[in-house]
Amino acid sequence: xxxxxxxxxxxxxxxxxxxxxxxxxxxxxxxxxxxxxxxxxxxxxxxxxxxxxxxxxxxxxxxxxxxxxxxxxxxxxxxxxxxxxxxxxxxxxxxxxxxxxxxxxxxxxxxxxxxxxxxxxxxxxxxxxxxxxxxxxxxxxxxxxxxxxxxxxxxxxxxxxxxxxxxxxxxxxxxxxxxxxxxxxxxxxxxxxxxxxxxxxxxxxxxxxxxxxxxxxxxxxxxxxxxxxxxxxxxxxxxxxxxxxxxxxxxxxxxxxxxxxxxxxxxxxxxxxxxxxxxxxxxxxxxxxxxxxxxxxxxxxxxxxxxxxxxxxxxxxxxxxxxxxxxxxxxxxxxxxxxxxxxxxxxxxxxxxxxxxxxxxxxxxxxxxxxxxxxxxxxxxxxxxxxxxxxxxxxxxxxxxxxxxxxxxxxxxxxxxxxxxxxxxxxxxxxxxxxxxxxxxxxxxxxxxxxxxxxxxxxxxxxxxxxxxxxxxxxxxxxxxxxxxxxxxxxxxxxxxxxxxxxxxxxxxxxxxxxxxxxxxxxxxxxxxxxxxxxxxxxxxxxxxxxxxxxxxxxxxxxxxxxxxxxxxxxxxxxxxxxxxxxxxxxxxxxxxxxxxxxxxxxxxxxxxxxxxxxxxxxxxxxxxxxxxxxxxxxxxxxxxxxxxxxxxxxxxxxxxxxxxxxxxxxxxxxxxxxxxxxxxxxxxxxxxxxxxxxxxxxxxxxxxxxxxxxxxxxxxxxxxxxxxxxxxxxxxxxxxxxxxxxxxxxxxxxxxxxxxxxxxxxxxxxxxxxxxxxxxxxxxxxxxxxxxxxxxxxxx
Amino acid sequence: xxxxxxxxxxxxxxxxxxxxxxxxxxxxxxxxxxxxxxxxxxxxxxxxxxxxxxxxxxxxxxxxxxxxxxxxxxxxxxxxxxxxxxxxxxxxxxxxxxxxxxxxxxxxxxxxxxxxxxxxxxxxxxxxxxxxxxxxxxxxxxxxxxxxxxxxxxxxxxxxxxxxxxxxxxxxxxxxxxxxxxxxxxxxxxx
Numbered sequence: 001x002x003x004x005x006x007x008x009x010x011x012x013x014x015x016x017x018x019x020x021x022x023x024x025x026x027x028x029x030x031x032x033x034x035x036x037x038x039x040x041x042x043x044x045x046x047x048x049x050x051x052x053x054x055x056x057x058x059x060x061x062x063x064x065x066x067x068x069x070x071x072x073x074x075x076x077x078x079x080x081x082x083x084x085x086x087x088x089x090x091x092x093x094x095x096x097x098x099x100x101x102x103x104x105x106x107x108x109x110x111x112x113x114x115x116x117x118x119x120x121x122x123x124x125x126x127x128x129x130x131x132x133x134x135x136x137x138x139x140x141x142x143x144x145x146x147x148x149x150x151x152x153x154x155x156x157x158x159x160x161x162x163x164x165x166x167x168x169x170x171x172x173x174x175x176x177x178x179x180x181x182x183x184x185x186x187x188x189x190x191x192x193x194x195x196x197x198x199x200x201x202x203x204x205x206x207x208x209x210x211x212x213x214x215x216x217x218x219x220x221x222x223x224x225x226x227x228x229x230x231x232x233x234x235x236x237x238x239x240x241x242x243x244x245x246x247x248x249x250x251x252x253x254x255x256x257x258x259x260x261x262x263x264x265x266x267x268x269x270x271x272x273x274x275x276x277x278x279x280x281x282x283x284x285x286x287x288x289x290x291x292x293x294x295x296x297x298x299x300x301x302x303x304x305x306x307x308x309x310x311x312x313x314x315x316x317x318x319x320x321x322x323x324x325x326x327x328x329x330x331x332x333x334x335x336x337x338x339x340x341x342x343x344x345x346x347x348x349x350x351x352x353x354x355x356x357x358x359x360x361x362x363x364x365x366x367x368x369x370x371x372x373x374x375x376x377x378x379x380x381x382x383x384x385x386x387x388x389x390x391x392x393x394x395x396x397x398x399x400x401x402x403x404x405x406x407x408x409x410x411x412x413x414x415x416x417x418x419x420x421x422x423x424x425x426x427x428x429x430x431x432x433x434x435x436x437x438x439x440x441x442x443x444x445x446x447x448x449x450x451x452x453x454x455x456x457x458x459x460x461x462x463x464x465x466x467x468x469x470x471x472x473x474x475x476x477x478x479x480x481x482x483x484x485x486x487x488x489x490x491x492x493x494x495x496x497x498x499x500x501x502x503x504x505x506x507x508x509x510x511x512x513x514x515x516x517x518x519x520x521x522x523x524x525x526x527x528x529x530x531x532x533x534x535x536x537x538x539x540x541x542x543x544x545x546x547x548x549x550x551x552x553x554x555x556x557x558x559x560x561x562x563x564x565x566x567x568x569x570x571x572x573x574x575x576x577x578x579x580x581x582x583x584x585x586x587x588x589x590x591x592x593x594x595x596x597x598x599x600x601x602x603x604x605x606x607x608x609x610x611x612x613x614x615x616x617x618x619x620x621x622x623x624x625x626x627x628x629x630x631x632x633x634x635x636x637x638x639x640x641x642x643x644x645x646x647x648x649x650x651x652x653x654x655x656x657x658x659x660x661x662x663x664x665x666x667x668x669x670x671x672x673x674x675x676x677x678x679x680x681x682x683x684x685x686x687x688x689x690x691x692x693x694x695x696x697x698x699x700x701x702x703x704x705x706x707x708x709x710x711x712x713x714x715x716x717x718x719x720x721x722x723x724x725x726x727x728x729x730x731x732x733x734x735x736x737x738x739x740x741x742x743x744x745x746x747x748x749x750x751x752x753x754x755x756x757x758x759x760x761x762x763x764x765x766x767x768x769x770x771x772x773x774x775x776x777x778x779x780x781x782x783x784x785x786x787x788x789x790x791x792x793x794x795x796x797x
Numbered sequence: 798x799x800x801x802x803x804x805x806x807x808x809x810x811x812x813x814x815x816x817x818x819x820x821x822x823x824x825x826x827x828x829x830x831x832x833x834x835x836x837x838x839x840x841x842x843x844x845x846x847x848x849x850x851x852x853x854x855x856x857x858x859x860x861x862x863x864x865x866x867x868x869x870x871x872x873x874x875x876x877x878x879x880x881x882x883x884x885x886x887x888x889x890x891x892x893x894x895x896x897x898x899x900x901x902x903x904x905x906x907x908x909x910x911x912x913x914x915x916x917x918x919x920x921x922x923x924x925x926x927x928x929x930x931x932x933x934x935x936x937x938x939x940x941x942x943x944x945x946x947x948x949x950x951x952x953x954x955x956x957x958x959x960x961x962x963x964x965x966x967x968x969x970x971x972x973x974x975x976x977x978x979x980x981x982x983x984x985x986x987x988x
Contacts, residue, residue: 005850006878028850185953207861232849237985239964244971245956245984251971255979259946299972315949319942327955335953336981337933342958342970349988365929369958371900380907381903387912394907394939395926396914402846403856403868404897407963411851411879417966420841422856423866423895428903430919433966440973442927443934452931453938454949461976476965506968524842524853526876534878543876680886682847685961689892731890762899769832784987 002227002555004413004547009034010225010572011193013183013190014043017068018197019213022053025231027197028412029053032193035225044176046071046168046361047197048674048750049702050737054157057699061176064521064741065168065674065750066201066789069628071173072210074162077154078177079184079217086184086219089568093559094613095141096147096215099129100278101607106153109641111623114648119250120780121649128276136276136610137246150213153625156640164639165628167748169742186568191224196233200675202650202786204779206626209399216613222559222590224538224572226298232412234682235402239410242548243480243507247322248317251480251507259317262290263309273609280611281592281602294482298504300552303460308500314457316653321651323783325351325776327655328332328359340363342432345398347382347757349377351770351785354726356421357382367392371401372688375650375758376767383767398429405431407473408521410548416513417545418477418521420421434470441469474519480506482513490516493550495528512521520546521582524525538572538586551588556593558584558604559613565597576633590656599759622649622780632721632777635666636744650778669791673705673721675753675770675789684760687761699730699766702752703794711796718797721751723790727752727770729797751792835870836857842874846961852880852888868895901927930954934977955981 008014008031033056035041045057046068054060063071074293078086090096103125105112111124112504128136129144137228138148159170159177166173175770183190192442195458211222212228220226231404232238244251255271272288296304301312320326321796328346330336332355336588339346339360345368347358360366368377375382380390402409441463447455464479465471482491482505492566492783494511497503513520525533525543534541547553554560561567565584575586577597585592591606603611616624629647630638638645655663680696687693691764701721704711713719715734736738741748759767774787830871833930842939853874871892877883884891888963904922905914939954956974959967974982 016893025848025850027852027880027883027888028848028880049844058810094988234960234985235844235846235851236963236967240962240967240984241814241986243964243968245959245967245982246986247980247982250975251968259942259944290951298927299976311949313949316975317948317976318982319939319948319952321980322980324957324983327957327981327983329950330955331982335954336955337936338929339954340956341955342959343961344958345956351986351988364925364933367926368929372897373901376897377901381912388910391909392907393909393929395922396901396905396907397922398901398904401895402961402963403871404873405963407965409846409851410964412849413851415845415851415878415879417851417853419843420856421961422858423868424841426900428919429900431966432962435923435968438923439927439930440976442923443931443977445928446931450931452935457949457976457978461972471969473963473965476969480965480968506972510964511839521908524874524876526878527881528876539878544878549803558908579971597842646968651828682887684848685894686887688888688897689893689929691893692887695886726976782987786986 001229001412003229004451004553005556005667007224007441008032008191008229008540009038011035012188013179014041015192016043016045016053017192018195019195019231020047020051020053021055021193021231023051023157024677026679028231033640033772036647036711042179049752059098059176061168061172062739062741064167064743064748065672066631067205067628068198068207069210070162070165072214073154073157073628074159074173074179075180075257076214076217077157080180080183084181084184085217089219090217091140092563094615095610096615097138098146099137099139099142100144100146100149100616101127101129105449106368109627109644118672119649121417121621123621124374126624128605130186135278161639164744167743169397179527182303183220189223189572190218190220191226191229191737193229195231199784201789202632202777202779203629203647203788204784205620205781206622207718210626213395213615221567221613222556222574224554226576232411233258234411238412239408239416242410242509247318252291254507257315257317259319263399264312277603279441279603280609280770281606282609282659283606285609290497293499294502294503294505294508297501297607298479298506299462300460301462309360310501320781325653325778325783325785327358328443329657331359331362333657339363339365341376342369345376347376347379348769348771350675351774351787352725352776353769353772355776356384357519361390361392363392367395367397369399369435371399372685374759375761377720397435400425400429400431405473415545418519437469437471477514477519480510482511484504490514511770512550513546536586556590556605557587558564559560563597620781622647631786632775633663633791635672635748636746639744647780651778651783652779662724664791666791669723669793671788671792671794672748672750672789672791673753673773674750675755678756684756684758688764693762697763698756699735699768701730702738703732703734704738704740704749706740719794721794721796723773723792728768730768751794838869845886845891850879853877854882906988938978949978951978952980956980956985961986
């Protein structure tokens with residue numbers, strides 16, 4: 001989230017897209033309800049299904065899954081056409097005035113720079129026109145200004161087109177647009193709350209970006225009650241994204257180096273954002289080298305020196321995308337030998353679970369670190385598998401529970417909350433980090449004894465803990481924070497990190513979480529005393545735990561005040577300039593704290609090379625502006641450009657590997673399916689919890705009542721739901737919560753598929769895997785699978 | 798009807814009413830001292846292990862006579878600015894997760910082609926796995942690619958997971974796996 005859970009109470013309007021917070025984040029949802037009950041906020045829930053969120057929303061719009069670019073694009077068009085955007089904010093805080101290079105083209109669904117041979121765009125083709133010094137030319141009235149190109153691009157997203165694509169009737173859409181159109185006023189603020197309903201598509205990144213662009217136009221980014229609020233799924237998915245358990249990054253969102261980068265200079269040149277405006281702080285770009293060197297010094301200690309580029313050569317440089325689906329794709333190609341899974345089950349997550357089962361069967365070895373059996377640890381005896389044919393060695397290592405160790409969890413709002421070790425480890429269970437330490441040290445010992453391929457990084461990796469085989473999470477938290485090697489003291493701020501090898505930081509965005517004064521993540525000054533702990537009344541609670549970066553609660557908060565430093569809305573200030581103290585006050589400023597406002601002051605978005613929010617952006621792989629594309633499996637051709645229906649940059653793993661694509665067509669699979677989650681289950685682990693299994697015992701699919709009528713399916717009947725890749729044989733829940741949509745003249749039904757069951761759990765008869773149905777494809781930028789929009793057929797059994 | 802009216806307790810009543818109102822005598826009951834299970838328990842702070850709202854928990858434990866520490870209760874922390882003491886069904890039942898008897902009791906190993914697990918020792922499991930890691934790394938390590946670039950990557954081993962363990966463990970996983978040269982490093986964020 002750019003903001004945080006409690007902050008949502010400040011919104012005047014809440015758009016909920018690709019999310020069902022009343023059911024999936026019930027306690028977080030209280031803050032949306034608080035906005036409604038305390039300030040009369042309105043909530044619009046756009047969802048294929050009518051859910052408990054819809055029931056308390058002011059409007060539910062039934063939207064076809066995966067079409068939110070058309071929805072937000074229609075809203076962008078409405079706001080621009082009616083001149084309802086926050087003009088002063090847009091001109092100052094966004095790149096609306098930047099002029100785009102004349103090479104930029106968009107025709108019939110294709111942007112310039114596409115290479116047919118590789119199926120990828122050259123994103124450098126989406127550039128600004130520059131002036132001397134390499135800075136972007138700025139002229140908001142230029143025909144190629146970002147604002148004018150934006151108007152052109154979204155002029156096609158009329159209410160009529162929105163209806164054709166999304167199924168939302170024009171009059172309903174215009175009702176939403178009217179509410180949204182008021183949010184460009186400085187004294188109004190809107191937030192967008194979203195979850196995997198936006199991410200789980202081959203256009204996932206652009207679905208999200210279309211909402212973010214709307215928010216920039218309305219002046220909502222950086223403001224309390226505003227922002228883009230991603231509701232993340234798991235207890236510490238945020239923390240471990242920050243710590244870079246992701247193929248393309250290093251901790252703190254540094255890029256993983258690429259082949260061909262010989263040294264740190266090459267690396268920084270190719271990774272750090274360039275300064276594109278005279279008034280841009282470009283904080284990330286300017287400090288990139290300091291963060292990278294501090295990280296390398298943390299990892300390689302004395303072996304990282306100025307003479308050897310701080311051991312830059314030790315960092316592995318991937319040849320190609322090495323993300324989640326790639327792991328199983330490589331296994332199918334016989335190139336992946338072993339996989340370690342920690343608290344994550346590949347089989348159930350898929351996509352294309354049957355293909356994942358084959359992939360696991362191709363491995364030489366599999367290691368599962370988990371407290372419970374999973375559909376991965378047990379894959380070799382899954383229904384339909386013949387163990388005698390499966391040569392994979394499997395190691396099951398029993399892990400401790402969250403409550404048997406301390407350490408921090410980071411919630412969606414970036415709040416890092418330290419937890420106590422409440423009980424000691426049960427039986428023979430071992431902490432994941434002790435397992436990994438043991439494995440690493442044993443591997444190091446084997447290299448010392450036997451020699452082998454390039455053991456240097458393994459030999460030199462620092463393990464400076466009291467007991468390297470059993471590091472304490474407290475020691476790791478200090479390492480993450482970083483130290484000044486000259487003084488020996490822990491760092492107070494990432495602003496003090498250097499690139500000369502005298503500072504360390506395991507993750508620069510967490511620098512300041514554990515300074516000399518102690519572990520800030522342990523603090524608990526909360527609602528027991530709101531007057532003392534929340535003096536501004538804005539819900540910051542700065543002394544409850546610690547948020548990254550620097551304990552800031554709302555990101556980009558310089559944009560919560562105007563160019564003169566006055567709050568856009570004095571009732572809901574983020575930061576304001578206090579002339580008497582000569583400081584920015586309120587939240588922790590996302591800006592140099594003592595730099596006054598003025599015409600020569602740095603622009604508000606200090607992390608970007610532009611200094612502004614990016615309406616036009618070349619940081620994404622499939623287009624500088626979001627465009628509506630159909631899901632890979634779709635019932636219709638794209639009304640905007642039928643000849644190029646799906647995004648040309650989506651990655652089709654089977655085709656790329658020389659395997660046939662297995663995509664269904666509407667004649668065989670006439671219905672659109674979308675997967676989702678229930679309140680009572682958390683992915684697959686809760687199949688081991690009796691109380692929750694009792695509440696939601698059995699797998700089912702949700703079938704629109706009208707479709708059930710057509711097919712003679714009664715509530716409770718067993719049905720077969722099949723895609724080109726697999727099937728489920730489960731009970732039907734017939735409901736009016738799902739209905740028909742009119743899509744470009746056709747009636748389209750959407751079927752709902754909760755994900756939670758599989759062949760491991762208390763209710764052992766529920767062995768069907770929802771992800772047996774989903775396609776083996778990924779989004780262009782993120783390679784996130786298209787879990788939420790695919791074609792199925794359904795029949796009564 | 799209010800509770801007070803139902804009990805027929807007047808303004809002077811403090812809770813102990815005579816038999817004539819209820820049909821039995823509460824006075825005796827009030828003599829039986831009610832002890833809360835969690836009286837005298839140690840209170841610790843935790844965070845819910847399920848979704849990313851990050852509800853804070855209070856955990857109550859008591860050491861038993863045999864030295865075993867029993868987890869008695871998990872409930873929402875009323876001080877939290879996020880959940881203000883409330884929990885959803887998953888968090889509210891997290892005690893069952895914490896003390897579940899369905900946990901895997903010891904390390905286990907499955908041989909190629911086998912139909913059953915074998916229980917093994919930690920030393921065996923870690924020793925064998927370390928050997929597999931080294932062998933796979935030696936077989937799939939690429940020092941220089943076809944263009945002569947120094948890449949130092951291990952292509953044949955992947956690590957995935959982390960959304961359910963702490964940031965400190967996750968950072969450690971990143972550090973060690975990159976130290977081994979892994980490029981396939983992923984967690985639930987992408988899926």
